[in-house]
Amino acid sequence: MRRFFILALVAALGTLPGSTLRQLTLDDMIRQSTMIVRGTVQATTVQYHGSTIFSHYSIQVTETYKSSAQTAASSIDFGVPGGSLNGAIQRVAGAPNLTPGQDYVLFLWTSKSGLTQVIGLSQGLFSVISTPGTAPTVMRAAAAEQTLNSAGQPVTTNDINMSLSALKAEIASVLGTQTTP
């Protein structure tokens, strides 16, 4: 009986407050994102959506893992909350930090108004790490920046860190589809 309630903790207390974030599992993100793509990003514009400044980026899509009407385009626009415009500086804790030219896998979500964002602020942002002679891996972008050991090797945590091929297979499995090359 007690074990049952411990199991229930994941659902019940994983949602307790104190942060803006709620942890999404990889499967959550696969299901709840409206598109999943790989590509490199470039900063484009900064503009208001309502009262909030969004910094916009375009991603030059090299692979599509989950399709939407937008993914027919080779370049997709998405926004990150926060930025500087007309003398106003707005900042949002947890907003993803994107490096222009970096290779990413992005789990994107488009709102009713048509604004596309990274799912879960930074949760849906993965760096693709390609090392010559080895298969590419993906890891949560922030973790890739922060958890390197003294030899410069990524430190394994319980956060997502897997091969790109395994990620693609997981996406295909959850969606019950084949990924689009």
Add this chain to the structure above:
Amino acid sequence: MKRAYWVRFAIFACAALLASKSWGYYYYILYNTSTGPFNQPIVEKFNLNSLVNNTVPFFISDAPPAVMAPGDSYQAIIGEIRGAAAVWSNVASSQLKLGYGGLFTASAAPATSPGIEVEFSDEIPPGLVAYTVHEVTGNLSYGTDSLIVPIVRSRIYLPNDLTQVSTVGNFLSYSEQFYVTLVHEFGHALGLQHTLTSGVMSTIYTTAASKATPLGADDIAGISVLYPVDGYLATVGSISGKVARDPNGLSLASVVALSATSPAISILTNPDGSYRMDGVPPGQYYVYAHPLPPAEYGESTPNNIIYPTDVNGNPIGLNYTAFATQFFSATYGGTRDVGNHAYLISVLPGLLTSGVDFHVSQRSSQAVYGVRTYGFSPTNVPVASPPIMAGAAAPSPVAANGEGLLEPNSNNVVMPGLAISVLGGAATASNLRPYPPPTPYIAVDVQASVTAGYGPKHMLFATPNDLYVLPAAFSVVANPAPSITSVTPATDANSNRVVLISGTGMFPVDPVSGTVLETTILFDGQPGTIQGTNKAGQLIVTPPPAQAGYTATVVALNADGQSSLYLQPTPSTFTYGIASATASAALLPSLTVSPKTLSAGTATTVDVTGANTSFVDGQTIVGFGTSDVLVTKVTVLSPTHLKVAVTPNVSIATSSINVTTGLSVISQALGNSVTTK
């Protein structure tokens, strides 16, 4: 053997310290230099010189959430949001107050005066429940005592569909999570960043905040040092020093002061490793330094901290990967043996204890971090940072999850060498064990003696080479959680509406002092007034005003942090007057307002006549939807007539008026309508 060490040589009784600028803390920080030295932080905060009565007005969108959880209502949401804001206003040592300014229209021209707005948004992606946008211009101003970066506006966004909130589902306004989330977001709005000491400003990974005691000592110190009342700094002490991995100071290392009987207070180091922790209540403290954890689960930075910036806006992040946690001791390099070798540092009011330095050793990664503890109420409701009864005959299981507690990829093998204990000897943790897969938890049995002292207790997670401290891992309490068994409408001897509340574990009067109220009764987040108890032992409570037919949830909170929601996740309700829909419709209130417009710069008295209203002197709040119209006084002449003195900075139609009395919301923008449950 414990050693109390008085760092007398380092205490400087310098009156100038009382007026000195605060350093560090988990604030939003700018260094006004591009070359250094980076040890003079300039904080982002509301400029009290720009506010009237040190009050930041906050507004709630007049566009209610498109979809609310079953049984919830717009007024209930407003009540809970107002309750969450009041948490910060009630910090006596902070000058800053939050004043409810009523409803606002998001599409209206943005206000130019400082304020906070709460909106319901369709632009919140899955994985988020709420977020706060914090706006500055980047220009420096002189605040009340120092150079600051003034916050011009903060906006808190909540989901527009409160039934599809990521991983929560129905986001009920009475819930612990809704309330504490709002308190947390208001903290951001006022200038506080995430911390790691289990206060309300901690992230989900370590927070111990509850609806009954939302603020920890760290939160109180943080807001009080940011907006101190006159004389505050003379009542608290300070600790300063440096965290270095020789010879370099470490940027954004966390320094924490706590003891077995006191809650934790923390700050972050400057880029040069220096720190100064103000706002420490007098007492004896262990002080330790620990690294920020790696960014977890999609955080963009460690702990989602927005890094300080230099004068050119360049972020100044961490200059370390990890280091071993270290308590201050007589030994160069500190200690992890808290009980035997850590020093207790004496903090005295108005004085600085300096020289509390740390020389840390590098690690490739942290052994343990991001730990959170859970327990279960008698009705098996899971509770974070659970209450433990002092002197209980049997131990209580406390579960914990976090990084480094279990062997990687095993989920059912406790990390070899991991040992868990409680700071101080009056509470014990034993029988460390894992839960079987797929649940990545560990558990220990916790028992507290009657001498443990009430309040938050801290757990130590020791590994062979490191130590993780979880402040407020559990709380020692004297009584069970409150429980409400019935809510009965009644009238008092003067025919005023009261509510009789039956239950257990409620203490309207402190049994020791005889004066302090230990129990608060909330009606949709707004406190009722406890008049006393009757012969049957029922609490006699005057509820906040609301229109007839309105149904409010009723929750009891005790000062020890426990809530009736621990035992009854679905709370009792109280319906005002006759609940028939026909009667309610007939009683819908309306307003007649004169004059029709306000002119910019012209102080005006607005006359408001109500129909089916119950204005109450001291409780009725009038707003015009913008911080650019300052309401200076509300005079209630009768339940249906009031006058409002306003000073508008803009010209505006008075049709934007909204009047709130208790849980009753009357808004012209809403067509004078109210929505009942």
